[in-house]
Amino acid sequence: MSRLISLTVVFGVLGLGLFVVSSSRAYQPERIDTPPTAKGVVYHDENENQKFDSGEKTLSGIRVSNGQDIVLTDANGRYEIPIDDDTTIFVIKPRNWRTPVNEHQLPRFYYTHKPGGSPMSKFAGVAPTGPLPKSVDFPLYPQEEPDNFKAVMFGDPQPRNQKEVDYITHDVVEELIGTDASFGVTLGDIVFDDLDVMDGINKSIAMIGIPWYNVVGNHDVNRDAKEHKFSDETFERIYGPSTYSFDYGPVHFIVLDNVEWIVPQAEGRKPTYRGGLGEEQLKFIETDLSQIPEEQMVVLMMHIPIIGVHDRHGLYRLIEKRPLCISISGHTHTHEHVWITDADGWEGPKPHHHIINVTVSGSWWGGAPDERGIPHTTMADGAPNGYSILNFDGNDYRLDYFAAGRGSDYQMEIEAPEVVPHGESNKMFVYANIFNADQYATVTMAIDGGDPVEIARVREVDPNYKKTVEAEAKILEKNKSAWRKLPKPRASTHLWKGAIPDNLSLGVHRVTITAKGRNGQVFEGHRILRVE
Incomplete structure (x- = not known):
């Protein structure tokens, strides 16, 4: 509250008298702006009602983040963290605890504070969340997480519509149940630009019956966004x-958004994207x-391979001294093992292993349909569509x-x-196209x-894929709508000759190819070939 006071200030002596200034004015105490903060508790939700009830145990030392800062819950399981009007607060799942999942097996480990909601867009973003709750609480549930476990990796399912969601369901989901x-x-690339299809693919993948995490891809963004920060509003909503990041077993996983949405200032130029992380994400x-x-x-x-990220060297500096670190992406619709060395500015003591994962959609659901009516969708490097499983045993x-x-066995x-x-x-x-082999095989x-006899690894187009492309092209000349055209062949990184x-x-003679990988x-x- 302001108050009125009288001030008399003596500045000094001028000649024979004093120079005195007297004034009366309204006095305001100095104002110090502090950012608003979110507060809450992380707790063991014993009755699984997702509410912090009296008597439930709080959990200390649990990490909570606002996307940049990370704080630890105190001895009473409480945290406090700065926020603004566009902040997602999330708990970093620790080992031997799980977060809730919704009806689609999507983990619910966060609270979005967006009082004004998302900007208007073709695809719905976050609805206005209203005032910040007095307490933003995160429930956790105990579970066993051994050193030995598996994680399923889907690259680019990328359905355009429900028909292609059905392809995914019958091609990969059913066998993973x-x-x-x-x-x-x-x-x-959860979907292919139509973000309304996310609901259908979420329902399908949920049938596998395990928690399912998601990475944003360049086909998952709000393409009418006027700024990069508003390009993932639909992704945020869902x-x-x-x-x-989260822990499972002895492993720490970090999910990155490396799709940098660019809106040109020049009139008439269309928005685009590039691989990028940005300072805020690097800080996190x-x-x-x-x-x-x-x-x-x-x-x-x-999503975008690490070697295609323009500010990747900032990331390299953060991980290159760690003895145990790998990375995995999708995006290229090929399957590759990339070993990053000093040729790309890597300064670590040993090369970094980056995996470009096989895609579920293969060649964007292209190629002739099989007996089930699903396109064979072979990728441009000659490898079949599918998925991978990362197996962990300690480190x-x-x-x-x-x-x-x-x-x-295929x-x-x-x-x-x-x-x-x-x-x-x-x-x-x-x-021999050996789909999962790398340079150490x-x-x-x-x-x-x-x-x-040992045979050599070559960087050539897979001849079998080339023949398939040429044969299907002849059919498509007569009937362009028979199926979606396959992409041009690309040199394979897993081809031996x-x-x-x-x-x-x-x-007749039997040819036997044997491949031994670096993991044993x-x-x-x-x-079989015939000599005549």
Whole structure:
């Protein structure tokens, strides 16, 4: 409250007298603006009603974030954290605790404070949330989380409509029902621009029956957004924050939003996107990792491959000294193991393993339909559509590849000539596309059970995929609406090539390809060729 006082100030002596200033004025105490804060408690919700009831145990030392800052709950399970009028507050799930999930198995670990709601958009964002509650509380429930567990990884399901949601349901969801995986993750491009389709795919994936986390992709954004910060309003409404983290077992997972929405200032230019993280997100990652022991495994999950992010070197500086850190993405509709070295500005003591995950939609649901009416949708590197499972055993990990509808033994496709002219076989080759192999794999070829000979990894187009594209193109020339055209072939990172021996006798011969991965995985495939 202001009050009126009289001030007499003596400035000094001028000549023979005093120079005196007297005044009366209204006095206002100095105002110090402090940001508003959210307060609440993290607790063991014993009766599972998602309300903090008298007598329920509070949990101390649990991390809570506003997307940049991270605070710990005190001895009474309470926290306080700064917010503004567009803040999502979330609990960072600790080991051996789970958060609630909704009817679609989507984890509910956050509270969105957006009093004015989202800006108007073609697809609905967050409705006005009204005044901040006096207490924003987070319930947790105890669960066993062993060192050994599995996580399902979906890259780019990307359905345009309910018909393509049905493809996903029959191609991958049905075979995953009953999985022993602990949770699943969609690595962005949950849908293909029509954000209303999110409801349908959420219902489908929920049938798997495990908690399902989501990463925002470039086809999941509000494309009419006028600023980057408003590009994920629909994602926020359905899935929560686009950047967050959680623990499961001994592993720390960080979900990143690396789709930077760009609205050009020049008139007539369309909005676009690029791979980017931004300073605020890098601050969250830095704060988060500063509280994670160096010996703990960290997995970064994103949509655009890390090598396609313009400010990736800022991220490199945060992770390159950690001995246990990998990353995984989608986006390219290929499957690749990338080892990042000093050639890309990496300064760590050993290369960083980045996985570009196989996509559920393969080639955007392209290609001729199979007997179920589902497009074969082979990817441009010759690998089949499907999903992967990350297996963890303490700090060890292994990625397993699952081709949709094919069974776990289908790990390679072998291409060889049907007929080899006698005496001219050394001019012909066997190609082995080993879908999940990387540069550290050893691949051998043996003829009729003879001694295996190591064959070379090549960066070429898969010849089998090339033949498929050419054959389907001829059909589409006559009937353009028969199915969606496949993309042009791309050089594969998991293709091996071996020359057919020139001393093969007349008759049929068995070619055996054996691949040994760096994790000890061994896969074998066979092909019969005929010498005439």
